[in-house]
Amino acid sequence: MRTAAIKGKGSGIFPQLETLRGRELDGGGFSLRPGGEYRADATAWAVLALTATGTQKELLGKARDRLAAGQKEDGRVCISPDHPEAFWPTPVAILAWNGSPAHHEAQSRAVRFLQDTTGIHFKKDPESPVTHDSSIRGWPWIANTHSMVEPTALSLIALRLAGQGEHERTREAARMLMDRQLPAGGWNYGNTFVYGQELYPQPENTGVSLDALAGSASREDVLRSLEYLAARTERVRTPLSLGWGLLGLGAWEARPGRARLWLKECFELQGKYGPYDTTLLSLLLLAYLATGGIASVTERQEPPG
Amino acid sequence: MIRWKNPREKPGWTRREFLLGALGGGIAASGYSLLLGNCTKKDWRADTLIARVSTYEVDIASILRKGFRELGLEGGEIRGKRILLKPNLIEPHVGAGHINTHPNVVRGAVEAFLALGASEVLVAEGPGHSRDSFLVLEESGLGDVLVEDRIPFVDMNYESGYAVKNLGGRTRLASLTLPASLMRADWVVSLAKMKTHHWAGVTLSMKNLFGVMPGIYYGWPKNVLHWEGIDPCIFDINATVKPHFAIVDGIVGMEGDGPIMGNPRHAGVIVMGRNPAAVDATSARIMGIDPYKVPHLKAASGRLGTIRESDIPQRGEKVASVRTDFALVDKIHAQRGLRLQ
Numbered sequence: 001m002r003t004a005a006i007k008g009k010g011s012g013i014f015p016q017l018e019t020l021r022g023r024e025l026d027g028g029g030f031s032l033r034p035g036g037e038y039r040a041d042a043t044a045w046a047v048l049a050l051t052a053t054g055t056q057k058e059l060l061g062k063a064r065d066r067l068a069a070g071q072k073e074d075g076r077v078c079i080s081p082d083h084p085e086a087f088w089p090t091p092v093a094i095l096a097w098n099g100s101p102a103h104h105e106a107q108s109r110a111v112r113f114l115q116d117t118t119g120i121h122f123k124k125d126p127e128s129p130v131t132h133d134s135s136i137r138g139w140p141w142i143a144n145t146h147s148m149v150e151p152t153a154l155s156l157i158a159l160r161l162a163g164q165g166e167h168e169r170t171r172e173a174a175r176m177l178m179d180r181q182l183p184a185g186g187w188n189y190g191n192t193f194v195y196g197q198e199l200y201p202q203p204e205n206t207g208v209s210l211d212a213l214a215g216s217a218s219r220e221d222v223l224r225s226l227e228y229l230a231a232r233t234e235r236v237r238t239p240l241s242l243g244w245g246l247l248g249l250g251a252w253e254a255r256p257g258r259a260r261l262w263l264k265e266c267f268e269l270q271g272k273y274g275p276y277d278t279t280l281l282s283l284l285l286l287a288y289l290a291t292g293g294i295a296s297v298t299e300r301q302e303p304p305g
Numbered sequence: 306m307i308r309w310k311n312p313r314e315k316p317g318w319t320r321r322e323f324l325l326g327a328l329g330g331g332i333a334a335s336g337y338s339l340l341l342g343n344c345t346k347k348d349w350r351a352d353t354l355i356a357r358v359s360t361y362e363v364d365i366a367s368i369l370r371k372g373f374r375e376l377g378l379e380g381g382e383i384r385g386k387r388i389l390l391k392p393n394l395i396e397p398h399v400g401a402g403h404i405n406t407h408p409n410v411v412r413g414a415v416e417a418f419l420a421l422g423a424s425e426v427l428v429a430e431g432p433g434h435s436r437d438s439f440l441v442l443e444e445s446g447l448g449d450v451l452v453e454d455r456i457p458f459v460d461m462n463y464e465s466g467y468a469v470k471n472l473g474g475r476t477r478l479a480s481l482t483l484p485a486s487l488m489r490a491d492w493v494v495s496l497a498k499m500k501t502h503h504w505a506g507v508t509l510s511m512k513n514l515f516g517v518m519p520g521i522y523y524g525w526p527k528n529v530l531h532w533e534g535i536d537p538c539i540f541d542i543n544a545t546v547k548p549h550f551a552i553v554d555g556i557v558g559m560e561g562d563g564p565i566m567g568n569p570r571h572a573g574v575i576v577m578g579r580n581p582a583a584v585d586a587t588s589a590r591i592m593g594i595d596p597y598k599v600p601h602l603k604a605a606s607g608r609l610g611t612i613r614e615s616d617i618p619q620r621g622e623k624v625a626s627v628r629t630d631f632a633l634v635d636k637i638h639a640q641r642g643l644r645l646q
Contacts, residue, residue, distance in 0.1 A: 079521050141524030145532050189525050197566045204437050238439035272452050
């Protein structure tokens, strides 16, 4: 891990950290909301945030075990056992198992699953109203659908930090993201033009894509997206957009100086909307602790020798 | 603008419960039976009301209540029931209010159902294009309205689901996974926006139900449904969910390359009724669109309701008196040839 661990106590995020810890379930793992059932996505994100604080090793071990217990034979980690097609939590689980020798086998299976899995891809009809290159492989939210921006970006991040940065699928994912970048800057869920109109970018998609592309693309290639995100992040205080916005900018050494102030404002927004769910709380804690992108607060696995 | 005289006296949830309350607690079996009930022709009740509403700065709740009375929707039917309002909130874009159901229409609908004695009215949506539902609420202006009036909101994208048999049968999907809040609701109201759509021709109260399908099972933007086919999915979702009432915000709609990139179009109407197919057919005619040329409306005709003009008892304004042709884009396949002659 690149950053020094922050224990939380005495810092402005301690109450949020306590809230997060309080969502641990008796059998290990985390629920999305207080009193809820186990959720793989919530558990993986909570592990990332709590790892970044450098505390609670026993809690982390139990949570990682619970993630592994729910893993399917082929390596996928699903949103629920009866929805194996919804395997989008897999990349976050890979990140959560980083740096844990006891979960190396589970992580390796998840990595292999991602490398062997893709969305539906096809050569585009010349008359198609959409313009992106639908043949470049990434990852979908749900099995047997087209690859989209966020699951591809998260998978790219996970594979790189699991030491698979040079794998052909990782490189292809970076190409896919570049192809889905909007000419005016930024990314949305995954379409660029439809019927000749350039679509609007969204901050969370732009943040996660920029984070994923750090190290794979040149600054010049993503300059408009960085400019879009810097301007947009100043105005957003909602957790998903602000969290990924700051991580995306941070990955390109463009983290705004007032980041922590904005994060505090975002935490305060819970007074309006109620407590954030576990994934959002975790993302915000990571953004608070980060000095750069998500890699700055995440365990990193060395590439295979 | 309608405001509660004293929000603290209004029945509803506290801020702490905001976003959370609808997720906890038991799931009512009564809601389940409503979802699975049979729909026969005699149940269509296709009466549709068109209210002329020139601006969002009027007492929309009173307009809706008057419309309810005209349609025979009285307190006895609503008293003590939990009402789920499903607006159309797709993605945030500052300054593009015509993308989403206007906050004042949502506010008016909440007040109108509470006035009929509903025990609870909640707003629920699973935005299709954005995972950040808080941002959609903030930038659409709906967030402030919900908090000010203490209206609970449920993000259906992240709700745990329950599987029900797909009662439509137009897709390969044997079952649909619906969010828990739908099961808890006694009444489901589609609170749609009047828009053209580049894949479906129009998006009105039937297409609006795409938003009930949780993103955690269907992806963003509901990828599974797109791959199964938008038109057959609209049929299947409506056949299975069976919304009880439909309200279409056509005060300012969207024409051209909807549902996001089109231009605002002032039609100055709210359309409502119990049968979504009839409400959508009437809305389409107001937009100058032939409902028989819109595949999902044509498919619904005779199965989920009626779109035949002579079978829809029209109340309030006449279609001809409010018809406002929405621009159609010829290069958009789904909009080609839709114009009502």
